[in-house]
Amino acid sequence: MILHVPSLERLVNELSKLPGIGPKTAQRLGYYVLRSTSEYNEALQLALEGVRKSVHECPKCFSFTENQSLCFYCEDQNRLDDTICVVEDPADIARFDSSGAFKGRYHVLHGAISPLEGILPKDIRLQPLLERIQNENIKEVILALDADLEGDTTVLYISKQLHGKGVKLSRIAHGIPIGGDIDYIDFRTLGRAIENRVEI
Amino acid sequence: MILHVPSLERLVNELSKLPGIGPKTAQRLGYYVLRSTSEYNEALQLALEGVRKSVHECPKCFSFTENQSLCFYCEDQNRLDDTICVVEDPADIARFDSSGAFKGRYHVLHGAISPLEGILPKDIRLQPLLERIQNENIKEVILALDADLEGDTTVLYISKQLHGKGVKLSRIAHGIPIGGDIDYIDFRTLGRAIENRVEI
The missing domain is CATH 1.10.8.420 (RecR Domain 1)
Known part of the structure; x- marks a missing residue:
């Protein structure tokens, strides 16, 4: 038209x-x-x-900020300094933070490893993450990555890098959403929900 | 958030x-x-x-234009000068024009009469339309207004104003859309489609 x-x-x-x-x-x-x-x-x-x-990237966690030095999440004094939640996108931070379930630091990868699309570990903010884990004496790393092939590859890569370094590594739970009806959940999610069942 | x-x-x-x-x-x-x-x-x-x-309004038909004088539709030499299609919004012009069924001039009311919302004839471009019909020696006016209360009120008002002035006045047909399934058409549209039936 x-x-x-x-x-x-x-x-x-x-x-x-x-x-x-x-x-x-x-x-x-x-x-x-x-x-x-x-x-x-x-x-x-x-x-x-x-x-x-x-707006530019925070030099420490690579989330978006307007601050001259560090971003809101890196500057905040009321957070655990030895726990890092790793996300793919800056937008994910606000989502996890508003859940209130996590009160540590964040790190944005700006993507995930995808050999098919030519995205290698060096193309995302992985090296700075490994440096932060070493330098900041991090005790626990929570990987809050997407539940797709790229997310799985990235989780595998990071777990290999951190193997034997005494860092507790976990991945967010995949399962049935709260309020979700089992009738409408795909079988991969159902499989994951059974695998990751929680003892009562 | x-x-x-x-x-x-x-x-x-x-x-x-x-x-x-x-x-x-x-x-x-x-x-x-x-x-x-x-x-x-x-x-x-x-x-x-x-x-x-x-972008500003065309001083003649009140559609949007960047031209210094008249808009594309008013300047076009290959259009009937004695037929005007009246629409509520500037966006409607491109829609009707791309149908190819009309090759005359346009006039944008920028709204429709709505006593409930306090929109009176003087609040839309009705007076300029009546002036154009007189000054440009218009023979036919097609009202392409919405099929709602405001559209109906505006049609009634214009038809009263033009009564006895020798101008052919018509309203676009309301009925079942091409490809539309009668099962899914509301009864008001069905009623209108029967009222306005076309002899074969």
């Missing part, structure tokens, strides 16, 4: 590059922005600029 | 104001923008600025 307004078409085109936004939704959003106040347009523009100019 | 990155939270907040974008989607989009190249971020920002600075 040709809109005959070049800058609107350009905006629609850029919006359709966002994940989960198809051409129809992009068009609806484009028209919404066009009809909205110029204050909203400007606020959105400034927010994009703010993210681009102020 | 607190993200502990103020400019990311600001971006997520602005994105969640878009239609159909809830807080979770806004967060996913925010993180996507953060992880994407700064080129993409900048392109999106410039596209927003482009829309804000270059």
Whole structure:
């Protein structure tokens, strides 16, 4: 569908590059922005600029931060210093942290090992993790990685690297979600739920 | 969920104001923008600025345009000058035009009459439409308004205004969509489809 307004078409085109936004939704959003106040347009523009100019990776855990030195999670005084939760994406940190079940430090790998896609251990933040475990005298490492081939490969790699170093290594439990109905759970998850059964 | 990155939270907040974008989607989009190249971020920002600075309403039909004088549809030489299709939103024009069934001029009301919401005839572009019909010697007016209470009210108002002025007035057909299964069509649409039956 040709809109005959070049800058609107350009905006629609850029919006359709966002994940989960198809051409129809992009068009609806484009028209919404066009009809909205110029204050909203400007606020959105400034927010994009703010993210681009102020947010960078924390030099220690590689999560996103605006702080000059360390991020919120690395600076926080009320956390266990000898426990690290390893995640693939910075977005995962806020999710685990809001669960309230973990009060240690975090480390973001920014991906997972995937030989198929050419992502090797050196392409993610694995070396800095191993250095942190050694230098910060870490006692427990919790791997909160995805339950897919890449996650499994990464877990295997890290467990080999840490073998015999006296660090307690664990992986988050995979099983049936709270409130989940067994009828709708796939058989791999059911298998994992039985394997990892918890004694009462 | 607190993200502990103020400019990311600001971006997520602005994105969640878009239609159909809830807080979770806004967060996913925010993180996507953060992880994407700064080129993409900048392109999106410039596209927003482009829309804000270059797009305005056509002084004749009130659709969106970047042209200095009239819009694409008003300037086009290959259209019937004596037929006007009246729509509620600028986005509707591209939809009707891509159907190829109409090759006349357009007029955007920017809304529909809605006494309940306090939108009166003077709040939409109705007066300019009546002026155009008179000044441009329009022979046929097609009302392509939504099939809701506001659309019906607006159709009634316009038909009263044009009564006895020798202008052919019609409304787009409401009925069963092409490919639509009668099982799944609501009874109001079915009723309208029978009322407006077409002789073979």
